[in-house]
Amino acid sequence: MYPTEKLMETVGTAVTVLENVMSLVAHLESVELYVTDAIEKGVDFDWIRSAGCSLHYQGIEDGIVRGVTKIPWWYKHKNQSMNKASRQKALKRKFQILSHQ
Numbered sequence: 001m002y003p004t005e006k007l008m009e010t011v012g013t014a015v016t017v018l019e020n021v022m023s024l025v026a027h028l029e030s031v032e033l034y035v036t037d038a039i040e041k042g043v044d045f046d047w048i049r050s051a052g053c054s055l056h057y058q059g060i061e062d063g064i065v066r067g068v069t070k071i072p073w074w075y076k077h078k079n080q081s082m083n084k085a086s087r088q089k090a091l092k093r094k095f096q097i098l099s100h101q
Helices: 005-025 031-042 046-050 057-068 071-099
Strands: none
Touching: 005 031, 005 057, 005 071, 031 057, 031 071, 046 057
16 A cells, blocks of 8 residues: 555655754754644644544544654754765865865
8 A cells, every 4th residue: 555645745744844843943952842743733634534534533643743753863864964065065175176286
């Protein structure tokens, strides 16, 4: 089985909320609480209930939120992008040095 397009859209929206909120609260304590609150307020989960999952609605929503709010995932992603930018900057600097000699 494959996830529905609506589920993929919901998870994508939740990740976008995570990225936006993390840039504002990453330095605070209880970061996961801020992110969880923002996702619960900023993402539309009502479609799950209306799709016929009223018995499992809350569990599905909690699972999505819990999965997205894995903070180490965000830090790993951020570190990888920063490392890539650092490597590119260092490579550019090396080319500048070599081209002036």
